[in-house]
Amino acid sequence: MPTRLLLFPLLAFALACPLAAAPAPVSTDPAEVAARLAAIRTPPAPATPRINGARVVGARPEKPFLHRIPTTGERPLRWSVRGLPRGLELDPDTGIISGVTPAKKGTYTLRLRASNALGKTSAELDLVVGDTLALTPPMGWNNYNAFRLRISDSLIRAQADALVSSGLADHGYAYVNVDDAWEGVRAADGSIQGNERFPDMAALGAHIHSRGLKFGIYSSPGFETCGGFVGSLHYEEQDARAFASWGVDYLKYDWCSYIVDAGRLAADRHAELLPAHADRLRSLAAEYGPMRNDRRRPRPPEMSARMKEIEAEQKRLLSAIPAETLLAIERDIAVDAYRAMGRALEASGRDIVYSLCQYGEARVWEWGPEVGGHLWRTTRDITPRLSAILGIVNRQKGLEKWAGPGRWNDPDMLEIGNGALTPDEMHMQMTQWCVLAAPLLIGTDLTRLDPLVLGILANHEVIAVNQDRLGRQGWLLRKTGDAEIYVKPLEGGRWAVALFNRGEKPLVITFDRAELKLPAAAAVRDLWRQKDLPPSAPVTFVVAARGAEFVSVNPGEK
Ligand code: GLA
Numbered sequence: 001m002p003t004r005l006l007l008f009p010l011l012a013f014a015l016a017c018p019l020a021a022a023p024a025p026v027s028t029d030p031a032e033v034a035a036r037l038a039a040i041r042t043p044p045a046p047a048t049p050r051i052n053g054a055r056v057v058g059a060r061p062e063k064p065f066l067h068r069i070p071t072t073g074e075r076p077l078r079w080s081v082r083g084l085p086r087g088l089e090l091d092p093d094t095g096i097i098s099g100v101t102p103a104k105k106g107t108y109t110l111r112l113r114a115s116n117a118l119g120k121t122s123a124e125l126d127l128v129v130g131d132t133l134a135l136t137p138p139m140g141w142n143n144y145n146a147f148r149l150r151i152s153d154s155l156i157r158a159q160a161d162a163l164v165s166s167g168l169a170d171h172g173y174a175y176v177n178v179d180d181a182w183e184g185v186r187a188a189d190g191s192i193q194g195n196e197r198f199p200d201m202a203a204l205g206a207h208i209h210s211r212g213l214k215f216g217i218y219s220s221p222g223f224e225t226c227g228g229f230v231g232s233l234h235y236e237e238q239d240a241r242a243f244a245s246w247g248v249d250y251l252k253y254d255w256c257s258y259i260v261d262a263g264r265l266a267a268d269r270h271a272e273l274l275p276a277h278a279d280r281l282r283s284l285a286a287e288y289g290p291m292r293n294d295r296r297r298p299r300p301p302e303m304s305a306r307m308k309e310i311e312a313e314q315k316r317l318l319s320a321i322p323a324e325t326l327l328a329i330e331r332d333i334a335v336d337a338y339r340a341m342g343r344a345l346e347a348s349g350r351d352i353v354y355s356l357c358q359y360g361e362a363r364v365w366e367w368g369p370e371v372g373g374h375l376w377r378t379t380r381d382i383t384p385r386l387s388a389i390l391g392i393v394n395r396q397k398g399l400e401k402w403a404g405p406g407r408w409n410d411p412d413m414l415e416i417g418n419g420a421l422t423p424d425e426m427h428m429q430m431t432q433w434c435v436l437a438a439p440l441l442i443g444t445d446l447t448r449l450d451p452l453v454l455g456i457l458a459n460h461e462v463i464a465v466n467q468d469r470l471g472r473q474g475w476l477l478r479k480t481g482d483a484e485i486y487v488k489p490l491e492g493g494r495w496a497v498a499l500f501n502r503g504e505k506p507l508v509i510t511f512d513r514a515e516l517k518l519p520a521a522a523a524v525r526d527l528w529r530q531k532d533l534p535p536s537a538p539v540t541f542v543v544a545a546r547g548a549e550f551v552s553v554n555p556g557e558k
Contacts (some may be wrong), residue, residue: 026450039423041528042455042462049073049114051123052460053172054181054467058128058135058406063351066249068212069095069125070172072460075248077425082111085127096212105130132406134353134374136253136467137439138250140175140216141168143445145382145413149181149227152197153204160208161365162446162521169213171458172467173442175250175353176208177216183229185295192230192239205247216250216353217243222257223292231257232341238351240344248352251343255334255358260288262333263314271330277317286308330362335371337416355410355439360395365409367403382412382443384419386546389429390502394435396473399530403437403473410439417444417453424547426456427528428500431548433499434466435486461527462550465496474498477516483509483543487516494554496527501543512538513553522555 027033053070057409060325065088069079088099095114102108108127113120130192141163141262143151160176163169184195194201205215232239232253243251264285271278288310289427291303318326338356345352356368356376368376378399379392389497392411399409414433417425433440440456449457465488474488474496482503488496495516501507513522520537527550533539541549 007265017191026448031547036423036450037454040452040455041384041427042459043530044141045072045458045460046120047116049077049116049121050460051112051121052170052303052463053139054469055124056126056135056405056469058130058132060131060133060351061101061103061105061129063101063349063369064247065097065099065101065351066209066212066214067097067125068113068169068174069114070170070174071095072113072167072170073116073121074118075116077114077116079251082113083109094212099290101127101129101439130429133153134408135405136469136471137352137437138175138353138355138375139173139341139440139463139467140173140177140214140250141173141442141446142177142179142216142252142413143551144179145384145415145418146445149179152179153194153199156204157207159446160211160213162193162449163213164211166445166446166449166454168442168454169211169464171460173440173457174212175214175216175441177218177250177252177441177536178204179218179252180225180229180254183219183225184216186230186235188205190235190238192232192235192242195229196402201246210248216252217246217248218254219253219341220254220256220258220342222261223255224257226254226256227501228297233261236344237347240341243345243352244348244350250348250353250355251341251345252355252357253338255337257292258333258337260285260292260314262330263318265333265336266318266329270325270331273321273325273329274317277320281314283316286315294313311491316411327362331367334358334362334364335367338368338371338373346372365399368402374406375410378409382415384415384421384465386421386425386428389415389425389432393432393436397476400436400473400475402472405469405471408437408439409473411436412430413439413441414457415443416456417442417449422546423452423456424544426453428546429549430456430459430462431498431528431550432486432500433464434550435488437446437466437468437471437473437488440466446481459528459530461525461530461552465490465527465550465552466495471531481507483507484512485509490552492554494552497539497551497553499541499543499549499551501545504540504545506544508538509549510538511551517552518553522553525552525554527552 050072078092081090085102090097110125113122140479180196182198184193207216222231223233224231256352263281267281353374354372358374359380365378379395403409468490470491472489474486477487478485484500486498500508524533524539543549
C-alpha cells in the first residue's frame with residue numbers, strides 16, 4: 001500500500017544498491033553496428049547555425065545567472081545578443097551569458113543571433129525575472145543510472161566535458177548533477193564537505209560553470225542518504241549556504257533515512273491516533289538515534305540487525321493507523337522536512353532548482369510547490385527495462401493537472417543508452433518523456449555514446465515538445481489494446497501526438513485529427529524524422545513492436 005512507503009521506503013541500502021545499470025556495450029559486431037545505424041531516425045544537424053532549446057528561462061532578481069545558448073552548426077560560431085539587461089554579459093565566442101539578474105521583475109526579451117562561415121540565424125529568448133525557476137522541464141545529466149555510487153570529481157568533470165563535446169549541450173542539456181556518494185563527514189563546526197573522491201566541491205562547480213553548464217548536487221532531509229552518506233537533517237541552512245558557496249544550481253533531496261524520525265514525529269504530533277503506541281515509538285526512536293549517529297563503517301553487524309528490527313517494529317505499529325490518516329500524517333511530516341530545505345535554498349543567495357525525491361508518496365504533487373519544490377519524483381527508481389519504464393508511465397495518469405511551468409512531475413531519469421533497451425524502446429522512452437513534459441536527465445555514460453543514442457537524445461524537434469513554453473503535461477487520449485495515443489497541447493494552438501505500441505508485434509495505429517477537433521487539413525509533421533507528412537487524414541503509422549512515433553499537428557493561422 002503506497003501510503004506506507006513514505007515512512008518505510010524500501011530499505012535505504014536496497015534502494016542504493018551499488019550495482020550500476022551498465023550502459024549498453026558499444027558493439028563492434030558489424031551486423032549489430034549496421035542495425036543500430038539503420039535504426040537512426042534523427043537527421044544530422046545542419047552545418048549552418050541553429051539555436052535550439054527552450055525559448056523561456058526563469059530567474060529570481062539579483063541572482064547569479066548563467067545560460068549557454070544551445071546552438072548547433074559548424075564551429076567556430078559567434079553569438080550576439082540584443083536586449084541584455086545591465087548586469088548580464090555575453091561571451092561572443094562561447095555563447096555563454098553570465099552575470100547577475102536585474103533587480104526589477106519582468107520579462108526581458110533577448111534577441112539572440114548566431115553565425116558561422118555558412119550562415120546566420122536568430123531567435124528570441126524570454127528571460128523572466130520573477131519568483132519561478134524551471135519554467136521548462138530541467139534538462140541535463142545525472143550520474144546515478146550509469147555509475148550508481150562509483151563516482152569521483154574526475155569522472156564528473158569528464159562527463160561535463162562530454163556533454164559539450166558530444167553536442168548534447170547544443171540541444172539544451174545544461175545540468176550536470178552529482179547524485180549520492182560525493183559527501184564526506186562534517187567538520188567540527190558542522191560544515192559539510194566532499195569525501196576523498198571529491199576534494200574540492202567549489203572547484204568542481206567552477207569547472208562545470210566554465211563550460212556554461214550548471215552544477216547539481218544531492219542530499220537528504222534525513223540523517224543519512226540512501227547510500228549511507230551524511231544527510232542534511234538539522235543542518236539545512238548551513239548546507240544550503242555551503243551549496244550556494246560552491247555554485248550549486250540544483251539540489252535533489254532524497255527521503256530515504258527519514259524513516260525512524262518520521263515515526264517519532266508521528267508519535268509526537270499525533271499521539272491521539274496512536275494511543276497504545278506513542279510511547280513505544282518514541283522509545284524506539286530514542287534507541288535508534290545513537291546508532292544512526294555512530295560513524296563506524298561498516299556498522300557492527302549486531303547494530304545493523306537491531307536497527308532493522310526497530311524499523312520493522314515501527315512499521316508494524318504504524319500499520320494500525322487507517323490509510324487515509326497515515327497519509328495525512330506522512331504529508332505533514334514530509335511537508336515540514338522538505339520545507340526546511342526549501343526555505344534554506346531560497347535564502348541561500350542563489351537560484352537553486354529544488355528536486356524532491358520521495359518516490360511520489362503522500363501525493364507530493366499536491367504540496368511540492370508549497371515547499372519550494374520545482375519537480376518531484378512520482379514513482380520509485382527506474383531501471384533499464386521496458387516493463388519498468390511502462391510501469392512508471394502507467395502511474396503518471398491523472399497527474400497532468402499538477403504540472404506546469406516551475407512545477408514538474410518527475411518519472412525519474414532517462415535510461416536511453418543503458419542495459420539492453422532496443423532502439424525502438426529507447427525511442428519509446430524519449431517520446432514518452434517528451435510528451436509528458438518530464439525532466440530530461442540523461443542517465444548514460446556520455447563518453448561512450450554511439451550515433452543511435454546520440455540521435456535519440458538530440459532531436460531538436462522532439463525536445464521542443466518537452467520544452468514547449470505552455471508547460472502542459474500530455475495525457476492518454478485513447479488506448480486500444482496495445483496501442484496508446486498521448487496528446488500534449490503546444491504553444492500557438494499546435495498539438496504533439498505520440499503513438500505507442502506496447503505489444504510484441506508491429507501495429508497499425510491511426511490518429512484522426514477530429515479526435516482533437518482539429519481541421520482535417522491541419523498540417524502534420526513527423527518529429528523524429530523531421531519531415532512534413534503528406535496532407536491526408538487520418539494519420540497512420542505502422543508502429544514497431546515496443547516502439548513509438550511522434551508527430552505535431554498544426555491547424556495553422558486562426
Ligand atoms: C534513491 C533515489 C535514486 C538515487 C539513489 C542514490 O534510490 O531514488 O535516484 O538518488 O537513492 O543513493
